[in-house]
Amino acid sequence: MQHKDTFFIKIWDDDSSHFGIGEAALFRGLSCDDTPGYEEKLMDVCRNIDCYLSNPGLLDAYPSIRMGIETAFHDFRNGCARQVFPSAWSAGENSVTINGLIWMGDKSLMAERLRQKVDEGFKCIKLKIGGIDFEDELDLLKLVRSLCPDVELRLDANGAFTPENAMERLTRLSEFRIHSIEQPIRQGQWEEMARLCSESPIPIALDEELIGPNASGIKEKMLDMVQPQYIILKPTLCGGFLGSDQWIELADRRGIGWWATSALESNIGLNAIAQWVAAKEPQLPQGLGTGQLYFNNITSPLTLHADRLVYAADKAWEIPDMEWMEC
Numbered sequence: 001m002q003h004k005d006t007f008f009i010k011i012w013d014d015d016s017s018h019f020g021i022g023e024a025a026l027f028r029g030l031s032c033d034d035t036p037g038y039e040e041k042l043m044d045v046c047r048n049i050d051c052y053l054s055n056p057g058l059l060d061a062y063p064s065i066r067m068g069i070e071t072a073f074h075d076f077r078n079g080c081a082r083q084v085f086p087s088a089w090s091a092g093e094n095s096v097t098i099n100g101l102i103w104m105g106d107k108s109l110m111a112e113r114l115r116q117k118v119d120e121g122f123k124c125i126k127l128k129i130g131g132i133d134f135e136d137e138l139d140l141l142k143l144v145r146s147l148c149p150d151v152e153l154r155l156d157a158n159g160a161f162t163p164e165n166a167m168e169r170l171t172r173l174s175e176f177r178i179h180s181i182e183q184p185i186r187q188g189q190w191e192e193m194a195r196l197c198s199e200s201p202i203p204i205a206l207d208e209e210l211i212g213p214n215a216s217g218i219k220e221k222m223l224d225m226v227q228p229q230y231i232i233l234k235p236t237l238c239g240g241f242l243g244s245d246q247w248i249e250l251a252d253r254r255g256i257g258w259w260a261t262s263a264l265e266s267n268i269g270l271n272a273i274a275q276w277v278a279a280k281e282p283q284l285p286q287g288l289g290t291g292q293l294y295f296n297n298i299t300s301p302l303t304l305h306a307d308r309l310v311y312a313a314d315k316a317w318e319i320p321d322m323e324w325m326e327c
Contacts, residue, residue: 022073022272103128114127128156166192170184182207187211230256244260289304
């Protein structure tokens with residue numbers, strides 16, 4: 001991916017120059033709201049903002065738009081200072097631990113990236129697997145464990161395994177003391193995923209599986225059937241903050257762990273997710289580092305110190321001039 005579109009929503013009072021801002025970070029090719037008419041729906045939401053804020057269920061099928069208006073509204077309500085979910089973290093008083101992410105590449109490139117993350121101070125590393133030869137990936141994990149015997153390892157297969165080969169691969173991967181593996185097989189195969197979750201030597205976390213089930217009843221049915229060890233929440237993709245809170249409530253009732261991660265948002269969206277997570281005082285490392293990918297990101301107080309994401313309250317936001325469309 002060399003380019004990513006996103007949409008910003010601004011809420012303001014005509015009597016003030018201040019405004020709340022949110023990001024509707026449509027993820028083309030992955031989000032359930034990547035549908036024809038998305039921009040028309042976004043325009044309708046902006047024209048009838050009070051209706052949609054009062055009836056959030058109207059946006060069940062548009063999680064990125066819901067997250068955008070939730071963020072803009074909370075920012076506006078909290079003084080237009082990018083304080084979306086105020087907490088000790090957004091006041092700059094503590095930090096949120098995150099994992100380091102190793103993107104797919106050839107074996108030597110991934111090894112180089114691994115050394116860099118360890119040198120930067122990350123104690124929890126997430127590796128994307130399934131993009132190169134499986135035997136090479138096992139060799140890479142051997143290298144990881146020789147270099148970093150104590151680092152916590154998370155794997156993300158992005159559905160790269162099949163129901164037929166998944167258990168054999170999970171067994172071989174378990175030799176490397178893996179914390180968890182995300183989405184070993186493609187989403188939508190609930191019976192097969194349930195079997196893997198009950199038999200796998202590695203705890204399984206659902207990721208893409210959470211994209212699409214919007215109604216509470218479907219969410220409950222899926223969790224009860226699959227019974228994963230963890231779920232991974234991307235608010236942009238799985239219902240905005242309202243929908244993500246619902247996932248957490250359902251998971252907590254079933255003893256299922258969770259953490260949150262970003263989905264290639266700009267710093268506007270990343271800030272909102274980080275504040276939402278920090279207010280919950282999470283115990284597990286989160287996945288909140290993708291804002292650093294962009295060369296033209298919005299300047300923000302979000303700062304990374306080793307494996308800690310900090311809101312540097314003494315730093316200013318710099319929202320660039322944009323051509324806003326009045327709705």
